[in-house]
Amino acid sequence: MDLALDGLHPLPVPIPYPMKYVNLVLIEGDGLVLVDTALDLPDARHAIERGLAERGARPGDLDAVVLTHHHPDHYGLAGWFESQGVPVYMLDVAIERDHGWWSRFEPWLEQSTAHFREHGMPEAFIADLREVMEATHRRIRPPQNPRPLTDGEDVQLAGQRFTVHWTPGHADGHLVLLRDDGTLIAGDAILDRITPNVGKWVGSRPDPLGDFLRSLEKIRGLEPRQALVGHYGPVLEDVDARAREIERHHKDRLRFLADRLARGPRTAWELSLELFPQEGLSTAQRRFAWAETLAHLVHLQHLGRVRALPETPVRFELVG
Template identity: 30%
Template sequence: MQVLDKTVSQLTIPTPFAVGDTHIYVIKGDTLTLVDAGVKTKEAWEALQFQLKEIGYHPNDIEQIILTHHHPDHIGLIEQFPRVQELIGHKHVDVWLKRDEMFFQHYKEFYKAYFISCGVPETFYPLLEQLPKLLHFAGEGALTQTIDEGDLLPGHPDWQVIETKGHAQTHLSFYRQHDHIFIGGDHLLHHISPNPIIEPPYEEEMERARPLLQYRRNLTKCLALGIQTVLPGHGIIFSDVEDVIMKRFQKQEARAEKVLQILRGNELTPFQVCQQLFPRKYEKQLDLTLSETIGQLDYLESEGAIQKNVKNGIDFYAQT
């Protein structure tokens, strides 16, 4: 637990995931708000109650919860606060909180088609059944209000909402202009780049988003904000924001260069590129390594360096 100033405190909550601890922020204003809600485990709930008590609060005191994105390690404990009136986030968080059957069906079908088009061998298809297991760690509920780019946080008009899609299609960050503090969820982390996770199109959208391109755009947007302190969802609080952002660009572009080398003189499926890019990791972490690969392919395609040819329903990439 860290008291950061008169209105903001950070609670640090364990998760059973490789990412490690996740941070929740308590904001005091016209209402008492939690930004994010950890993961749904007994250990997380105990840690949250204990740290709330350290700053003089009880779960009954929390009046609203605002979510940075829909991932289980950020929405787990939303059901635990009896006096919460408002549950707030990006509009597309709702299908996840509501366990919308139609959306999950659509999600599964999308992922199956995505695996096929990426040339993923059938031995990996059981991975498609893993989504329900992860939801076990996520809270259930329904948004009472939605927010998006340009809005002010309900009850905290000194905080403005910055859309930061990329890691998730629901990702929002919150910026307090007068002291340049940025609650960044998983968009800006000091030690790692967030994975550009592939998601199916939502509602009115015709095709999937290109998350790595969104992430790059939103890094540029954040560079222009003049952020001085990042309160992240994981890892240390930091102020070398420009350095971190420049490092993210450099690392990503270096990896794209590697993909370009892999494609030199070859025409390969995303799965084949993924195997060469992550030879030791792809089998155990196909979902994350494949979304990273697709991100780089989207980027190189947008730069005009490679092109896609579809043969029998499978995507092949080659240099232009």
């Protein structure tokens, strides 16, 4: 796929998730830079190699790889590129907070297990989930020496000028890149057919949903004329309208949870089964549903509308 984006080339790469593809971006000009990678799987490597070959390049010819965030479908092949001499860049916040998910996996897995248990996950589900997380870890090659970018920094990527913006919420260290002409490389900060997952994970910032809503406001304030997004799309034309639609979606979910808590205290796990009642969700999808429910409950807590009871598993109740 090659759209008329003046040196920006969306590159869809297959992933074994419901979205089917992750959209990488090749920046071409005075050199060649890749934004995001994919999982470390043969199909993904082959798709990237084909996309680069269309531009007369091989993976080792890239000047840099820039990662919007640390989630596996955007980060998994970063170490593969680094092993071929390509420098890998992430936001400094992501290096400090998120990179350790995969570079120090075992401690994170044990801390996550305790977090799952604290917020009501059944033991049998936790056992299945640990297997899923370990399988995902085997599909990831973390970079050994990621290089930092900072919020507000102006960078030259393949001879094109971009400004780095920190947009936490979907991930603590998520970044977007705004080109001088108003084109936004958005990663998963905003999507056009699904809403980015916003979860409260072990060690994450105190109020991920609050972060995410502020990031949507920040993106609107940048007034991008279009955005290249991480899934579906790949081009989102009316960024402002989509951001407002996603904001309304989360307000509806907050109202739903407050209504359910009016009936009595509940755990995040119990409420996730009502907020996401779909049958047939995979173990990973059910984990995302739980984490997003918990993020909404924590946001209500930060607003002073909900409190967490001092018990395990934690139950939340309305204030007043």
